[in-house]
Amino acid sequence: MTTVDTINPEKRSTGEQLLRLARKNKLSTFGLIMFLVIVLAAIFAPLIAPHDPLEQNILARLQDRSPEYILGTDTFGRDTFSRILYGLRISLLIGLTSTVLAMILGCALGIIAGYRGGWIDSVIMRCMDMLLAFPTLITGLFIVAVLGANFVNIVLAITVTILPKFARVARAPTIALKEREFVEAARALGFSDLRIMALHIAPNIVGEVVVLASLWAAYAIRIEAYLSFIGLGVAPPTPTLGTMIRDGFEHILDAPFVSIYPGFAVLLVVLSLNLVGDGLRDAIDPKLRD
Amino acid sequence: MTSPLMQVEDLSISFKINDKWCRAVNGVTFDIMPNETLCIVGESGCGKSITAMSLMKLLPDTARLGGHVRFGGQDILSLKERELEEIRGSRIAMIFQEPMTSLNPVLTVGEQIAEPLVLHKGMGWSEAKKEARNLLDLVRIPDAQKRLGQYPHELSGGMRQRVMIAIGLACRPQILIADEPTTALDVTIQAQVLALLEDIRKEQELSIVMITHDLGVVANVADRVAVMYAGDVVETGPVASIFDSPSHPYTQALLRTVPRADAAFELSPIEGQVPSIQKMPEGCRFAPRCKEETSKCNVTPKLSPGAHSVACWARGDIQ
Amino acid sequence: MASYILKRLMSTIPTLFGILTIVFVMIRIAPGDPALAILGDNASQEALDAFRERMGLNDPMIVQYWDFLKDLASGSLGVSMVTGKPVADSVASVLPFTLELAFGAIFFGIIIGVPIGIISAIWRNGWLDYFFRVVSLLGLSFPAFLTAILLILWLSIEWRIFPVISTPTGGGLWDRIYNLILPALSLGIIMVAYIMRSARSAMLDVMGEDYIRTARAKGAPGRRLIWHHALRNALIPIVTVVGLYFGLLIGNAVLTEIIFNRPGLGKLIVLSLNQRDYTTLQGLMIVSALMIVIVNLLTDLCYALVDPRVKLK
Numbered sequence: 001m002t003t004v005d006t007i008n009p010e011k012r013s014t015g016e017q018l019l020r021l022a023r024k025n026k027l028s029t030f031g032l033i034m035f036l037v038i039v040l041a042a043i044f045a046p047l048i049a050p051h052d053p054l055e056q057n058i059l060a061r062l063q064d065r066s067p068e069y070i071l072g073t074d075t076f077g078r079d080t081f082s083r084i085l086y087g088l089r090i091s092l093l094i095g096l097t098s099t100v101l102a103m104i105l106g107c108a109l110g111i112i113a114g115y116r117g118g119w120i121d122s123v124i125m126r127c128m129d130m131l132l133a134f135p136t137l138i139t140g141l142f143i144v145a146v147l148g149a150n151f152v153n154i155v156l157a158i159t160v161t162i163l164p165k166f167a168r169v170a171r172a173p174t175i176a177l178k179e180r181e182f183v184e185a186a187r188a189l190g191f192s193d194l195r196i197m198a199l200h201i202a203p204n205i206v207g208e209v210v211v212l213a214s215l216w217a218a219y220a221i222r223i224e225a226y227l228s229f230i231g232l233g234v235a236p237p238t239p240t241l242g243t244m245i246r247d248g249f250e251h252i253l254d255a256p257f258v259s260i261y262p263g264f265a266v267l268l269v270v271l272s273l274n275l276v277g278d279g280l281r282d283a284i285d286p287k288l289r290d
Numbered sequence: 291m292t293s294p295l296m297q298v299e300d301l302s303i304s305f306k307i308n309d310k311w312c313r314a315v316n317g318v319t320f321d322i323m324p325n326e327t328l329c330i331v332g333e334s335g336c337g338k339s340i341t342a343m344s345l346m347k348l349l350p351d352t353a354r355l356g357g358h359v360r361f362g363g364q365d366i367l368s369l370k371e372r373e374l375e376e377i378r379g380s381r382i383a384m385i386f387q388e389p390m391t392s393l394n395p396v397l398t399v400g401e402q403i404a405e406p407l408v409l410h411k412g413m414g415w416s417e418a419k420k421e422a423r424n425l426l427d428l429v430r431i432p433d434a435q436k437r438l439g440q441y442p443h444e445l446s447g448g449m450r451q452r453v454m455i456a457i458g459l460a461c462r463p464q465i466l467i468a469d470e471p472t473t474a475l476d477v478t479i480q481a482q483v484l485a486l487l488e489d490i491r492k493e494q495e496l497s498i499v500m501i502t503h504d505l506g507v508v509a510n511v512a513d514r515v516a517v518m519y520a521g522d523v524v525e526t527g528p529v530a531s532i533f534d535s536p537s538h539p540y541t542q543a544l545l546r547t548v549p550r551a552d553a554a555f556e557l558s559p560i561e562g563q564v565p566s567i568q569k570m571p572e573g574c575r576f577a578p579r580c581k582e583e584t585s586k587c588n589v590t591p592k593l594s595p596g597a598h599s600v601a602c603w604a605r606g607d608i609q
Numbered sequence: 610m611a612s613y614i615l616k617r618l619m620s621t622i623p624t625l626f627g628i629l630t631i632v633f634v635m636i637r638i639a640p641g642d643p644a645l646a647i648l649g650d651n652a653s654q655e656a657l658d659a660f661r662e663r664m665g666l667n668d669p670m671i672v673q674y675w676d677f678l679k680d681l682a683s684g685s686l687g688v689s690m691v692t693g694k695p696v697a698d699s700v701a702s703v704l705p706f707t708l709e710l711a712f713g714a715i716f717f718g719i720i721i722g723v724p725i726g727i728i729s730a731i732w733r734n735g736w737l738d739y740f741f742r743v744v745s746l747l748g749l750s751f752p753a754f755l756t757a758i759l760l761i762l763w764l765s766i767e768w769r770i771f772p773v774i775s776t777p778t779g780g781g782l783w784d785r786i787y788n789l790i791l792p793a794l795s796l797g798i799i800m801v802a803y804i805m806r807s808a809r810s811a812m813l814d815v816m817g818e819d820y821i822r823t824a825r826a827k828g829a830p831g832r833r834l835i836w837h838h839a840l841r842n843a844l845i846p847i848v849t850v851v852g853l854y855f856g857l858l859i860g861n862a863v864l865t866e867i868i869f870n871r872p873g874l875g876k877l878i879v880l881s882l883n884q885r886d887y888t889t890l891q892g893l894m895i896v897s898a899l900m901i902v903i904v905n906l907l908t909d910l911c912y913a914l915v916d917p918r919v920k921l922k
Binding site (some may be wrong): 027126127129130132133134135136137138141142143145146147148218222225226229230231232242245249252253256259260263264266267270271274275278 | 758
Binding site for chain 2 (some may be wrong): 829830915916
């Protein structure tokens with residue numbers, strides 16, 4: 001009976017639950033598979049890539065698709081497909097690292113703010129409000145521009161951009177959870193606040209946070225692409241998708257494919273993560289399901 | 291004898307639950323006479339509200355309807371949406387339990403009352419607003435002109451239900467269906483609203499179908515009563531006859547749940563619960579809770595003929 | 610109303626103050642010497658000293674901060690390190706272009722997103738609904754530059770309907786609108802997707818409300834139920850989404866402006882990045898934060914407009 005399922009979802013094993021979800025939401029499963037394929041392709045780029053991403057071939061500049069260059073070549077005759085594979089490595093590495101960092105830091109701040117309340121709460125959330133007061137891409141742009149464009153600064157910029165969103169999401173349920181019996185009991189047993197926050201509160205908000213993490217990872221990857229498009233990406237010659245698109249843009253009239261293929265690579269990563277996130281959200285919050 | 295205004299014949303309503311059709315209303319039959327108040331009474335979950343809604347075919351498409359609702363030479367259940375729109379709000383109107391949520395929060399009271407007049411009477415908005423003012427007077431809302439421009443959240447609960455009644459009465463319908471109109475209101479306001487409905491019924495020569503679980507309301511306003519249990523009408527008759535000589539074991543049990551000045555019995559709740567729609571018992575649906583269950587009760591009993599009729603095998607005079 | 614707006618603006622002052630401080634500190638702790646960065650390695654010592662003196666870089670940090678706040682209080686954003694012109698002037702000269710772009714995008718978002726959201730809600734779980742839902746998910750996954758490139762390829766190069774490069778200056782009003790359409794549409798795609806999703810779920814919620822049943826019981830036809838009774842109520846969450854994603858829109862506008870070669874805040878930001886014009890950058894950050902504050906305020910005013918239950922206090 002349905003009532004039993006909804007009341008006691010934890011009665012089923014996680015694997016069973018995931019399988020049920022997968023059957024129910026084919027689009028999200030498709031997204032997950034797509035994402036995994038992209039990740040594997042990026043990891044094994046050196047094995048898959050038919051060409052060296054930096055190898056120039058002046059005789060084969062701006063070529064469209066051919067058996068030799070499956071997604072064509074750029075201004076310097078470099079193989080677009082190989083460059084996309086290597087570009088994905090940067091995109092995924094920066095996007096996922098900054099999402100995970102933002103998730104950990106943001107949740108920690110959110111939980112502390114919610115659990116402690118009072119002035120600590122005010123100070124933390126006011127700071128988050130300040131970060132949220134900038135148009136999203138602009139924050140990242142500013143940080144990278146001021147500190148200089150390199151891997152660490154880009155990760156930092158993206159982390160700072162999406163961190164407040166995690167803090168907000170973690171704070172609200174913490175306030176509700178800290179009044180619950182098991183937290184009261186833990187406090188009565190003399191556990192330290194740190195231990196209560198880490199072992200009793202954090203695991204209870206992990207579901208919501210993971211859903212949002214998948215959606216914001218999609219966003220983080222897009223910010224990285226935007227930054228490198230503007231010229232604030234990881235320094236050349238390392239190929240990044242944003243840089244490829246910008247370089248190809250000069251040839252939009254005669255060889256539009258140079259920009260379009262890396263553009264679609266960004267689209268596929270972002271779309272796959274959005275599909276996964278949408279499915280997870282429907283699963284976790286049945287109210288949003290249709 | 292006057293002929294009935296509306297005849298409900300063998301009305302059944304089913305919903306699909308977990309890919310199985312479940313009958314929430316199990317072939318009910320009753321008439322609505324001109325100029326009377328018919329109370330449909332029963333515990334919550336017995337199908338009163340959906341029966342009322344199907345009198346103007348208001349249920350969502352997911353409900354499967356059977357039987358007939360004859361009104362003005364037509365069968366409501368076989369009418370198309372376009373034809374229904376012409377009847378709804380003009381010849382049959384309905385008011386609902388929650389005046390709080392039943393009024394649109396972003397439209398003014400005046401517009402909501404005027405709307406049926408514009409839709410059905412071909413009035414312009416300004417003319418309809420004038421009529422709306424008269425309707426507010428009719429439902430005894432003071433300061434009518436000011437109220438017209440207000441929004442529902444600016445009115446009290448009782449006031450909102452009066453506005454609902456004004457909307458229902460706007461086009462002078464022949465039948466007003468009132469689904470638990472006083473349940474959400476304070477006791478003193480309840481009495482006022484009931485008195486208002488009763489006065490208006492007499493003035494306007496209209497029939498009211500009142501859905502309620504409150505026997506006090508029934509005693510106050512009803513001319514006739516239909517007692518429903520788990521999707522069946524188990525007993526129907528004039529109000530005095532039902533109260534004085536309840537026949538069906540369920541009606542008897544129901545009457546024992548309310549205090550009465552002349553009561554010669556002790557108050558007692560009805561044992562057990564209304565069966566869930568997915569697990570209806572075979573035959574008489576009250577049998578599992580009935581103290582007079584007989585061997586025949588696994589077959590559904592039919593209503594006996596006559597003004598006061600009952601559907602129970604334990605009553606000798608029925609087949 | 611006026612007092613409400615004033616009160617709201619006052620309440621954002623602590624946040625704004627914090628923002629100003631962050632921006633100020635960030636610029637000062639930036640690695641590298643702005644004088645060197647702007648005048649170049651070959652600049653003479655006298656030139657460097659003169660520059661530092663003119664920009665007040667020799668003063669102690671706290672004095673600089675005080676001057677910065679004093680300037681702001683008088684409505685000045687300082688002068689550009691590169692051109693020496695007031696930053697406020699250069700911002701003011703490009704701001705209208707970014708605003709028209711953003712509002713154009715919101716316009717497309719609403720006129721396309723709301724109807725398809727409603728259609729999706731009406732035929733919920735029908736093929737049209739699935740189609741629109743997949744399309745909207747695609748729409749909000751599209752990177753801003755890809756949308757722009759594809760639109761240029763199809764509408765400018767293939768069909769030759771719109772110009773490749775958007776030149777909003779010169780010409781009459783119609784010319785200006787004509788030049789705005791393509792960039793606004795390109796920026797608006799993501800808005801269409803967000804608005805469609807929120808319109809759909811808002812309509813689904815509202816159509817289940819009791820007052821819709823009341824309207825049906827009055828004999829109101831389907832069209833009237835949707836466009837009159839339901840939509841007014843569904844507008845509340847739609848307004849929220851528009852306000853919420855305005856910041857995203859301004860961020861994406863940077864890319865749209867670069868690709869369509871339009872003047873605007875985005876182009877100015879990139880220009881001052883490349884020139885290491887920190888004072889202009891500082892001014893731009895403040896203006897963009899101020900824009901968000903104002904849009905939040907406008908969102909609240911919109912609530913009061915659509916929902917009579919909201920009182921501005």
